[in-house]
Every structure is written in C-alpha cells, then in structure tokens.
Amino acid sequence: MVISNRSTFMSPRQVMVSGATGYVAGWLIKRLLEAGHHVHAAVRDPANKQKLAHLEALQADLPGNITYFAADLLVEGSYAEAMADCEIVCHTASPFSLRVKDAQRELVDPAKLGTRNVLEQAKRTSSVRRVVVTSSYVAVFGDNADFLASGKPFLSEDDWNTTSSLTHQPYSFSKTEAEREAWKIAQTQDQWRLVTVNPAFVMGPGISPYATSESFNFMTQLADGTFKSGIPNFGVGLVDVREVADAHLGAAFIPEAEGRYLISAENSSFPEIAQILRDQFGDDFPFPKRIIPKALIWLIGPLIDKTLSRRVLARNVGYPVKIDNRKSIRELGITYRPLEETVTQMFQQLIDEGIVVPS
Numbered sequence: 429m430v431i432s433n434r435s436t437f438m439s440p441r442q443v444m445v446s447g448a449t450g451y452v453a454g455w456l457i458k459r460l461l462e463a464g465h466h467v468h469a470a471v472r473d474p475a476n477k478q479k480l481a482h483l484e485a486l487q488a489d490l491p492g493n494i495t496y497f498a499a500d501l502l503v504e505g506s507y508a509e510a511m512a513d514c515e516i517v518c519h520t521a522s523p524f525s526l527r528v529k530d531a532q533r534e535l536v537d538p539a540k541l542g543t544r545n546v547l548e549q550a551k552r553t554s555s556v557r558r559v560v561v562t563s564s565y566v567a568v569f570g571d572n573a574d575f576l577a578s579g580k581p582f583l584s585e586d587d588w589n590t591t592s593s594l595t596h597q598p599y600s601f602s603k604t605e606a607e608r609e610a611w612k613i614a615q616t617q618d619q620w621r622l623v624t625v626n627p628a629f630v631m632g633p634g635i636s637p638y639a640t641s642e643s644f645n646f647m648t649q650l651a652d653g654t655f656k657s658g659i660p661n662f663g664v665g666l667v668d669v670r671e672v673a674d675a676h677l678g679a680a681f682i683p684e685a686e687g688r689y690l691i692s693a694e695n696s697s698f699p700e701i702a703q704i705l706r707d708q709f710g711d712d713f714p715f716p717k718r719i720i721p722k723a724l725i726w727l728i729g730p731l732i733d734k735t736l737s738r739r740v741l742a743r744n745v746g747y748p749v750k751i752d753n754r755k756s757i758r759e760l761g762i763t764y765r766p767l768e769e770t771v772t773q774m775f776q777q778l779i780d781e782g783i784v785v786p787s
C-alpha cells in the first residue's frame with residue numbers, strides 16, 4: 429500500500445492536530461485541507477490571529493476547513509473539545525528548543541505529560557481510531573557515538589535512545605520519554621492504533637517562515653556568522669518538512685500502517701549543509717568555509733553556543749549517523765527529495781522574507 433493510493437481511503441474525516449501553529453503541523457494541515465478533511469486545530473491561543481494567519485490563508489484556497497480549539501499540553505482534559513468526533517488524532521505539539529534553563533519544566537513535562545494528556549483523552553473519545561504521535565529520530569539514539577557503539581550498519585525502528593538525560597541532550601530525553609509514554613498508554617486499550625512518526629532533523633520551507641522551531645534557528649545561525657570561523661563536523665539525518673507531512677498522512681490513513689517510522693532522506697552533516705548554501709548563495713553570507721577541528725570546537729564550543737557542551741561535542745563531532753529509512757519507503761510510500769532542494773528552498777524563503785540579509 430503506497431501513499432499515492434491515498435484517494436481510495438481518504439474520504440473526508442475529522443482530524444485533530446495538536447500544535448497546529450508549528451512548523452511540521454503547517455505542512456500536515458495543508459495536506460489535510462488539500463484532501464478535503466475537517467481539521468480540528470488545537471492551539472494554545474486561538475485569539476492570536478497573527479500566529480494563525482498562514483493557516484487561515486491555506487483554508488481560503490483549499491477544499492477542507494479548520495476549526496480552532498484552545499488547548500494546552502499541561503492542562504489536563506484540555507483536548508476534550510478539540511478531539512470530540514475525531515477519528516484521527518495527530519499529536520505534533522512538543523517544545524523543540526535546545527536553549528532551556530529548566531529542562532524538566534520546559535521540555536520533559538510538556539512532552540511527556542502532554543502526550544499522556546492527549547492519549548488519555550483519546551481513550552475517553554469513542555470516535556478515535558488512529559493516533560499518530562510525532563516523535564523524533566532522537567528517540568532512537570542519543571549521541572552519534574551511540575550509532576558507532578551499536579556496531580550496526582544503520583539505526584532502525586528497533587533502536588531506542590538510552591543515553592540522553594535531563595542534563596545531557598535534554599530535548600532528546602524529552603522525546604524519548606514522551607514516545608515511551610505513548611506506547612505504554614497505547615497498550616492499555618484496543619480502541620485505536622498508535623503509529624509514531626520519527627523524523628530526522630527537519631528542513632525545508634515553512635508554510636509560515638516565522639516558526640519557533642530549532643530548524644529555523646540553525647539555518648539562521650549559518651547565515652549570521654555564528655560559524656564563520658568554522659563548523660563542527662556533526663553527522664545528522666535530514667528530511668524535508670513536506671515528506672514529514674506525507675509520512676503523517678500515511679501513518680494516519682493507511683490502514684496497515686503500524687509501529688514506528690523513521691523519516692530521513694539522507695545521512696548528512698553540518699558541513700555538507702554549509703557547502704550546499706555556499707554553492708547556491710555564493711559569498712553573500714558569512715557561511716562557514718571550513719570544518720573546525722574537534723579539539724578546538726571542544727575548547728571554544730561552549731563559549732559560542734551554550735547548547736554545545738563538551739560532552740555533546742565529544743560524543744557527536746566527527747561521528748556519522750546512519751538511519752535506515754526503508755520502512756517509510758516500503759510501507760508509507762515516501763519519496764524523498766534531494767537534500768539540495770530542501771536546503772536551498774528553505775534558505776531562499778528566509779531571504780525572501782528578510783529574515784536573513786546578505787552582508
């Protein structure tokens with residue numbers, strides 16, 4: 429079963445999307461509206477018209493429609509109204525920030541308690557048949573060194589992150605805790621099936637370019653000179669936001685979809701992304717031109733960026749990471765576009781919107 433057959437099973441449905449204002453959710457909602465679905469968009473503040481403007485613009489042009497509901501991950505029962513009558517729940521909301529002061533409060537609580545809140549509500553909502561949770565590939569491994577230590581040629585859906593904690597890679601820890609919680613709750617019922625989508629680092633143009641996602645912070649840092657004297661050689665899996673949306677659609681609507689799906693187009697690295705930008709946009713921006721030696725970044729990294737702790741640098745720089753994406757291709761029918769297209773189009777959007785400015 430492939431996603432191109434989607435018209436055969438995608439008769440209009442009511443679909444709740446949590447975190448509807450987010451980067452990933454933007455493209456998911458676009459795809460749902462294109463297919464004529466009724467999106468129950470759960471957002472923290474439906475009165476914030478500025479944050480919803482890009483969704484309103486989509487709705488004006490597409491066959492589906494959106495109703496907004498106020499909901500907060502940390503307020504128990506707050507998804508009841510948004511979920512009422514929905515057959516499908518897509519739980520994308522979770523803070524994606526690497527710059528936090530209190531990891532428990534800012535990351536783990538909203539991720540884990542929020543997942544519990546949404547999934548327990550799904551148990552109380554008799555219309556729900558499928559729950560899709562946006563997890564991450566960081567729930568599959570913690571540091572790139574873990575990949576090497578695994579001795580496997582690729583990391584797959586069978587792997588779990590066992591090395592992140594509140595003090596080391598707390599965002600990865602929050603996603604791991606949340607996904608474990610999701611599977612635990614799924615096993616307590618048989619009304620709906622849980623499917624998780626585990627994307628690698630997501631890039632590509634946003635429906636709204638004013639996203640809070642770390643994906644945008646990273647791209648902006650490449651253009652603002654943060655790494656002008658060199659970039660650490662971090663291996664990353666990368667995927668286009670549009671393929672992440674397609675994966676959610678497949679996870680939600682393909683009857684046979686089950687388990688976890690790693691969504692990653694290419695096994696890449698920070699220097700490779702910088703190289704694509706240099707090739708496409710020349711010398712207009714202070715893109716990094718060289719790889720910074722590991723010993724040097726280990727020394728100065730924490731001074732450049734607080735998220736670059738010495739342990740993070742030691743266990744990630746210079747290590748590749750290889751992700752097995754074959755299940756997503758085989759079972760969800762995902763066709764991954766080339767990395768160059770993803771990176772170039774995202775950066776062009778930042779230029780067009782005046783978010784990055786040539787020097």
Ligand code: NAP
Pocket residue numbers: 446447448449450451452453471472473479499500501502520521522523524538562563564565603626627628629630631639640641642643
């Ligand atoms: P994003 O643009 O920052 O979206 C996060 C969303 O979560 C926002 O809509 C935000 O709502 C919502 N949210 C945060 N705290 C909340 C709370 N307490 N109550 C209700 N909603 C809350 O980030 P994104 O990149 O689209 O991430 C979406 C999902 O994809 C997350 O689960 C993330 O972990 C996952 N993911 C992202 C990447 C990536 O590279 N971007 C990779 C793998 C997985 P507000 O607008 O109200 O703040």
